[in-house]
Amino acid sequence: QVQLVESGGGLVQAGGSLRLSCTASGRTFRSYHMGWFRQAPGKEREFVAAIGWSGLLTYYADTVKGRFTISRDNAKNTVYLHMNGLKPEDTAVYCCAADLARPSTVSSEYDYWGQGTQVTVSS
Numbered sequence: 001q002v003q004l005v006e007s008g009g010g011l012v013q014a015g016g017s018l019r020l021s022c023t024a025s026g027r028t029f030r031s032y033h034m035g036w037f038r039q040a041p042g043k044e045r046e047f048v049a050a051i052g053w054s055g056l057l058t059y060y061a062d063t064v065k066g067r068f069t070i071s072r073d074n075a076k077n078t079v080y081l082h083m084n085g086l087k088p089e090d091t092a093v094y095c096c097a098a099d100l101a102r103p104s105t106v107s108s109e110y111d112y113w114g115q116g117t118q119v120t121v122s123s
Contacts, residue, residue, distance in 0.1 A: 006117040018086065046061065049061065058103075069082040092119060095113055098113075
């Protein structure tokens with residue numbers, strides 16, 4: 001079992017940057033593919049980015065491509081989401097998730113979820 005804890009959210013002005021972190025418990029973190037998803041008020045959860053267990057494969061939603069970067073440090077059991085050029089429409093609760101099968105873009109395929117961290121972008 002994996003427990004995930006996100007951090008790094010906050011309030012930022014449009015055009016600013018944040019780095020989200022997701023730290024996992026357990027010694028098997030390096031076996032898991034990781035994803036970031038977000039959910040804004042009144043909207044469905046949406047895929048943001050995913051990364052394979054080795055860090056070599058990454059996937060991004062079109063809405064964040066070129067602005068966000070996902071990375072991981074297996075020695076620290078941590079996956080990151082570097083967010084640049086933030087827009088008000090990026091405002092949401094961001095959650096990380098872990099999956100053994102593949103770095104999926106589909107939330108239902110993930111086995112473990114963190115509680116999330118709030119990101120608010122002011123205009």
